[in-house]
Amino acid sequence: MIWNETKECMSRDQMTALQSARLVKLVDYMYHNVEFYRKKMQAIGLMPGDIKGLEDLTKLPFTTKDDLRDNYPFGLFAVPNSQIVRIHASSGTTGKATVVGYTRHDLDVWAECVARCMTMAGVTKEDVIQIAYGYGLFTGGLGAHDGAQKIGATVVPMSTGNTKKLTTMMIDFGATAIACTPSYLLHISEALAEEGLLDKIKLKSAICGAEPWTEKMHKEIESRLNIKAFDIYGLSEVMGPGVACDCEFHKGLHVCEDHFYPEILDSATLTPVADGEVGELAFTTLTKEGIPLIRYRTKDLTSLDRTPCECGRTSARISRFKGRVDDMLIIRGVNVFPSQIEAALVEVEEVTPHYMMIVDRVNNLDTLEVQVELDQKYYTDEIRVIEALTKKIAHVIQQALGINAKVKIVEPQSLVRSQGKAVHVIDNRKLY
Amino acid sequence: MFAKQLTVFIENRAGRLSEVLSVLKENKVNILSMSLADTTEYGLLRLIVDNATLGKEKLIENGFSSLLSDVSIIKIAHTAGSLQTLLKVIDKGGVNIEYMYGLSIESEDAYVVLKASDSEKIDEILNANGVKTLSCEDLAHI
Ligand SMILES: [Zn+2]
Numbered sequence: 001m002i003w004n005e006t007k008e009c010m011s012r013d014q015m016t017a018l019q020s021a022r023l024v025k026l027v028d029y030m031y032h033n034v035e036f037y038r039k040k041m042q043a044i045g046l047m048p049g050d051i052k053g054l055e056d057l058t059k060l061p062f063t064t065k066d067d068l069r070d071n072y073p074f075g076l077f078a079v080p081n082s083q084i085v086r087i088h089a090s091s092g093t094t095g096k097a098t099v100v101g102y103t104r105h106d107l108d109v110w111a112e113c114v115a116r117c118m119t120m121a122g123v124t125k126e127d128v129i130q131i132a133y134g135y136g137l138f139t140g141g142l143g144a145h146d147g148a149q150k151i152g153a154t155v156v157p158m159s160t161g162n163t164k165k166l167t168t169m170m171i172d173f174g175a176t177a178i179a180c181t182p183s184y185l186l187h188i189s190e191a192l193a194e195e196g197l198l199d200k201i202k203l204k205s206a207i208c209g210a211e212p213w214t215e216k217m218h219k220e221i222e223s224r225l226n227i228k229a230f231d232i233y234g235l236s237e238v239m240g241p242g243v244a245c246d247c248e249f250h251k252g253l254h255v256c257e258d259h260f261y262p263e264i265l266d267s268a269t270l271t272p273v274a275d276g277e278v279g280e281l282a283f284t285t286l287t288k289e290g291i292p293l294i295r296y297r298t299k300d301l302t303s304l305d306r307t308p309c310e311c312g313r314t315s316a317r318i319s320r321f322k323g324r325v326d327d328m329l330i331i332r333g334v335n336v337f338p339s340q341i342e343a344a345l346v347e348v349e350e351v352t353p354h355y356m357m358i359v360d361r362v363n364n365l366d367t368l369e370v371q372v373e374l375d376q377k378y379y380t381d382e383i384r385v386i387e388a389l390t391k392k393i394a395h396v397i398q399q400a401l402g403i404n405a406k407v408k409i410v411e412p413q414s415l416v417r418s419q420g421k422a423v424h425v426i427d428n429r430k431l432y
Numbered sequence: 433m434f435a436k437q438l439t440v441f442i443e444n445r446a447g448r449l450s451e452v453l454s455v456l457k458e459n460k461v462n463i464l465s466m467s468l469a470d471t472t473e474y475g476l477l478r479l480i481v482d483n484a485t486l487g488k489e490k491l492i493e494n495g496f497s498s499l500l501s502d503v504s505i506i507k508i509a510h511t512a513g514s515l516q517t518l519l520k521v522i523d524k525g526g527v528n529i530e531y532m533y534g535l536s537i538e539s540e541d542a543y544v545v546l547k548a549s550d551s552e553k554i555d556e557i558l559n560a561n562g563v564k565t566l567s568c569e570d571l572a573h574i
Binding site: 374376377379380381382383384386408409410411412413414 | 442471497547
């Protein structure tokens with residue numbers, strides 16, 4: 001089934017015309033409502049009237065996560081707070097969060113996009129769906145929730161953290177769909193297998209996102225649970241989950257491109273590349289009111305396919321992700337930058353600035369170990385002191401990143417000191 | 433009287449312990465007593481040596497952590513109950529023992545190394561009760 005055939009199956013010409021008209025309106029709206037963009041345009045002598053359609057998009061400057069951070073918290077909002085009805089936030093490269101605001105219309109568009117995605121995954125109003133993303137500042141929980149509710153499915157807002165309760169309710173409620181991170185779903189499948197409950201579930205499909213996953217994981221999820229699994233993509237700056245999703249043919253993720261215009265940029269020159277070529281994904285939010293963004297650089301590497309799909313949809317598809325432009329890691333669905341660890345460790349007097357993050361996946365759950373060296377004078381003869389220090393460092397990291405890390409104190413001079421760009425991360429998960 | 437104990441933090445990696453011992457051997461630092469407190473991740477190697485200052489210096493030069501701390505070396509009779517008698521004395525004095533390890537050198541006497549929560553007070557308690565403490569040199573000459 002297709003949720004919105006008019007928008008998802010438009011001819012290429014119609015889509016381009018719609019995107020062009022929306023872009024022209026957006027640029028005018030932003031010029032008049034966001035000082036940051038007005039100044040940026042004035043600096044390069046650009047007036048709203050200069051943008052006459054999609055062909056002029058490349059005249060506009062990029063927006064980055066730094067821009068959001070520098071204008072923390074509400075500097076890029078285009079409307080007064082009286083029109084903002086929801087705030088979400090995600091972690092940034094430093095301690096400061098990236099804050100986004102939604103108007104009532106933005107939330108409607110978001111629910112519409114998620115509804116399209118969930119329909120791609122086969123969810124209908126007959127389904128009972130467990131939403132097992134975190135509810136809160138993170139966009140995953142509430143975003144998936146609103147979309148499933150729009151379809152009319154029976155929504156069970158599980159959130160994360162209690163796998164036993166989740167599996168019990170999955171069986172008792174006869175849940176037919178679930179939305180969660182792929183690694184968490186693998187963990188759930190193991191929990192079900194351990195209890196011998198795999199044949200008791202009625203699950204048909206899973207909408208998984210918030211972290212990259214491999215084709216191997218996809219197959220594993222499908223065969224273990226005997227379900228269909230779908231990949232949903234999104235980022236809070238642009239909206240949240242629902243920017244794109246894959247259909248039953250799994251030939252890339254359909255972008256809701258009447259709302260989010262995708263560009264693929266050459267990593268070196270930042271000029272758009274041809275369809276099919278790999279580059280950095282950027283989005284222009286064509287209809288957003290709260291915090292519209294022009295050419296927002298996602299740092300995700302992918303390619304674009306604008307040919308019609310076997311499913312009947314004509315919307316552009318982005319390929320499975322090929323990596324990141326920066327050093328961001330996604331651990332248990334949380335964005336983590338090594339620089340955050342670095343900043344956190346500066347607060348701990350006993351440790352040196354040298355550290356190593358070791359990311360792995362054990363029983364399908366991401367693990368993070370942070371190795372630190374102590375300043376020579378803080379090595380001690382008492383285990384009690386080392387244990388207390390380990391706890392203290394873990395707490396500081398938890399506060400900074402929002403995830404638990406296992407801290408390991410290592411011998412002095414044992415962490416690699418490299419010339420030039422230091423290597424601070426060993427990721428054993430092989431996600432790309 | 434206190435003795436200087438040499439402590440080395442070592443990760444649980446193959447060969448680490450023997451590397452520490454070889455640094456000491458090369459520099460003719462003689463080990464009189466030792467204990468290894470280990471956890472799953474790391475160990476604390478506590479050593480009583482004849483030249484703790486030199487040992488520390490050479491270990492740091494070779495990239496090891498190394499520190500000196502004050503411990504009491506006590507001679508007790510090599511008979512049943514003598515250790516308990518000593519502990520009773522310390523308990524009564526109101527200090528806690530952080531850790532303790534022993535070595536037996538002669539047939540009549542045994543030696544224990546202990547670190548108390550309050551190093552000033554442990555010395556007072558031991559002196560007041562006539563418990564003899566030794567220096568590393570004393571131990572080296574037994
Ligand atoms: Zn399709």
